[in-house]
Amino acid sequence: MAARQPNEPQAQPPQDTVRSLLAELWRDRLQPSRPGSGRETSAGRVIHAALFLTATLSAFVTIGIVLVLIFETVEFFREVPFLDFFGSTKWSALFAEKQFGVWALVWGTGMIALIGLVVAIPLGLMAAVFLSEYAPPRVRAIVKPILEILAGVPTVVFGYFALVSVSPVIRDIFGQDVGIYNALSAGIVVGLMIVPIIASLSEDAMRAVPRSLREGAYALGSTRMEVSLRVVLPAAFSGVVASIILAASRAVGETMAVTIAGGGNPQFGVNPLEAVQTMTAMIVQLSLGDTPTTSIEFKVLFAVAMTLFVLTLVMNIVAQWVSRRFREEYE
Amino acid sequence: MARNFFTMMKSTAPSATEPSTAERTVAPPPPSMKQDAAAGVGVHLDPTLEAVRHDFTEEVEMALELRDVSAFYGSFQAIDRITLPVPRNRVTALIGPSGCGKSTLLRCFNRMNDLIPGARITGRIDFGGRNLVDPNVDAVEVRRRIGMVFQKPNPFPKSIYENVAFGARINGYSGDMDRLVEDSLRRAALWDEVKDELDKSGLALSGGQQQRLCIGRAIAVQPEIILMDEPASALDPVATLKIEDLMRELAEDYTIVVVTHNMQQAGRVSDYTAFLLAGEERVGRLVEFGPTQDIFTNPLDQRTEDYITGRYG
Numbered sequence: 001m002a003a004r005q006p007n008e009p010q011a012q013p014p015q016d017t018v019r020s021l022l023a024e025l026w027r028d029r030l031q032p033s034r035p036g037s038g039r040e041t042s043a044g045r046v047i048h049a050a051l052f053l054t055a056t057l058s059a060f061v062t063i064g065i066v067l068v069l070i071f072e073t074v075e076f077f078r079e080v081p082f083l084d085f086f087g088s089t090k091w092s093a094l095f096a097e098k099q100f101g102v103w104a105l106v107w108g109t110g111m112i113a114l115i116g117l118v119v120a121i122p123l124g125l126m127a128a129v130f131l132s133e134y135a136p137p138r139v140r141a142i143v144k145p146i147l148e149i150l151a152g153v154p155t156v157v158f159g160y161f162a163l164v165s166v167s168p169v170i171r172d173i174f175g176q177d178v179g180i181y182n183a184l185s186a187g188i189v190v191g192l193m194i195v196p197i198i199a200s201l202s203e204d205a206m207r208a209v210p211r212s213l214r215e216g217a218y219a220l221g222s223t224r225m226e227v228s229l230r231v232v233l234p235a236a237f238s239g240v241v242a243s244i245i246l247a248a249s250r251a252v253g254e255t256m257a258v259t260i261a262g263g264g265n266p267q268f269g270v271n272p273l274e275a276v277q278t279m280t281a282m283i284v285q286l287s288l289g290d291t292p293t294t295s296i297e298f299k300v301l302f303a304v305a306m307t308l309f310v311l312t313l314v315m316n317i318v319a320q321w322v323s324r325r326f327r328e329e330y331e
Numbered sequence: 332m333a334r335n336f337f338t339m340m341k342s343t344a345p346s347a348t349e350p351s352t353a354e355r356t357v358a359p360p361p362p363s364m365k366q367d368a369a370a371g372v373g374v375h376l377d378p379t380l381e382a383v384r385h386d387f388t389e390e391v392e393m394a395l396e397l398r399d400v401s402a403f404y405g406s407f408q409a410i411d412r413i414t415l416p417v418p419r420n421r422v423t424a425l426i427g428p429s430g431c432g433k434s435t436l437l438r439c440f441n442r443m444n445d446l447i448p449g450a451r452i453t454g455r456i457d458f459g460g461r462n463l464v465d466p467n468v469d470a471v472e473v474r475r476r477i478g479m480v481f482q483k484p485n486p487f488p489k490s491i492y493e494n495v496a497f498g499a500r501i502n503g504y505s506g507d508m509d510r511l512v513e514d515s516l517r518r519a520a521l522w523d524e525v526k527d528e529l530d531k532s533g534l535a536l537s538g539g540q541q542q543r544l545c546i547g548r549a550i551a552v553q554p555e556i557i558l559m560d561e562p563a564s565a566l567d568p569v570a571t572l573k574i575e576d577l578m579r580e581l582a583e584d585y586t587i588v589v590v591t592h593n594m595q596q597a598g599r600v601s602d603y604t605a606f607l608l609a610g611e612e613r614v615g616r617l618v619e620f621g622p623t624q625d626i627f628t629n630p631l632d633q634r635t636e637d638y639i640t641g642r643y644g
Contacts, residue, residue, distance in 0.1 A: 215481065216481065216548075
């Protein structure tokens with residue numbers, strides 16, 4: 001042992017007595033775990049396997065879900081022509097004369113997501129600019145976590161909030177013949193829901209902009225507003241756009257609030273004051289009913305879910321691509 | 332005029348932190364001082380505070396006049412009562428070892444330290460009849476008239492054209508922008524290299540080109556003074572030489588103050604040199620100021636001589 005000591009990483013200079021003592025104590029424990037020695041390996045293997053399983057479990061679940069989606073979607077398209085699904089804007093899955101024009105649902109989803117983004121982009125970006133460029137550190141330390149808590153509010157609360165608080169205001173403004181369930185109300189609460197995503201991620205991106213860039217802009221006689229909006233925000237462009245796309249993807253996938261507040265009216269109209277139905281809300285509606293598992297209404301669920309899945313997947317990939325493609329490297 | 336200014340400064344008593352200008356002129360200088368001043372040689376009043384000043388060999392107007400400028404970061408004092416003139420249309424170098432406060436001093440000239448929480452400046456910096464460290468003076472206006480080039484090139488992630496146009500745009504320039512961009516880039520000795528690729532990102536240029544772009548960007552705002560904080564320290568020798576040539580050319584139209592670690596550089600580019608040094612307590616003070624040639628060939632303070640001969644720093 002003594003002869004090997006110089007090669008041991010634990011061996012410390014002699015004056016460092018505590019550490020060398022610790023090194024002595026640990027050496028015996030560390031050595032057996034090296035490959036080839038017998039102790040700890042059985043327990044180690046169990047732990048290793050358990051850790052591997054937990055790490056891969058979610059991956060397997062995802063793969064399973066995708067496989068089921070694909071399988072059932074293929075089943076659906078055996079009975080309904082592809083063009084009836086993707087080539088039509090009429091949806092009436094629960095009527096006697098069934099129509100499966102998914103664009104009615106995609107439209108409803110898109111409209112609510114769009115309204116949500118119109119609400120959330122200005123609010124989120126202004127919040128991000130404030131937190132990153134204006135707020136003193138102490139204010140930021142308080143405000144940012146509060147903003148992020150907003151992201152943790154159960155979405156059913158937002159749905160209820162839309163019905164009891166937002167819709168009445170909309171009716172006060174646009175007249176009482178506007179329904180309590182409408183796209184605008186649902187869109188606004190979805191917007192509020194995604195503000196924290198945009199604000200928090202954009203703020204991270206803006207804070208990552210090097211200080212030297214801000215100083216360069218200030219040195220040219222810029223005001224704080226000009227530095228924030230004309231230098232820092234554009235320099236953080238990739239992160240900001242990625243945050244918006246992620247927020248949009250979240251809005252598209254949002255379920256509870258739009259099911260409660262959006263109404264259940266799959267339609268292809270431009271009026272945001274009318275009720276719409278999103279893909280997610282339709283899935284809820286069909287799943288809650290007593291739809292037989294062999295029926296076409298049941299199978300269309302999977303086709304819609306597949307559409308939704310592909311849509312949000314593409315958005316997430318685009319977000320990642322944008323954030324990598326447009327990232328500026330500042331050494 | 333310049334001579335009067337210096338005679339007056341030499342007579343300053345090194346007591347209060349912020350004595351009024353009136354007090355200074357009224358206070359009678361000690362007899363010995365007068366004699367030395369008449370002899371044309373700077374005097375050392377207090378080795379810890381009073382700097383040696385060489386007489387000026389030329390008549391020159393002052394772009395800036397500092398009086399008892401101190402700067403603090405919170406409770407830490409970075410520079411102590413620096414009194415210094417900055418001659419117009421000349422290159423003035425601030426030299427000294429690391430941590431002597433030369434960058435801090437430079438950043439007082441355009442109120443850049445305002446951006447650091449807890450930083451404050453006392454004293455006076457006369458700039459066109461106004462005290463630019465006065466909190467009532469708009470720092471944004473000061474920075475428009477006093478440009479700055481930084482140690483590391485920091486072009487904006489925008490096109491070359493937009494980098495140059497940025498300052499002019501935010502300051503409401505309404506003339507011919509293409510012309511301004513071309514003129515500024517020509518003056519920054521970069522036009523010929525980039526004229527065909529003005530849409531390219533400023534970040535795509537080499538380090539030396541980036542720094543010249545930053546100089547062009549500063550010129551486009553048409554400042555009176557350009558501050559340079561070790562502008563060549565991140566560049567290779569060839570790029571450094573280009574920046575130095577450029578500084579000489581720019582001095583015809585602008586007042587330039589350059590912080591540099593590089594003594595040869597200070598010798599090559601500057602007309603005047605100020606030597607700063609921080610003592611044990613890390614507070615930077617002015618040791619000696621004068622025409623660069625005098626400082627380098629005939630330093631009056633032993634510490635200046637030690638520094639320029641490379642004995643420390």
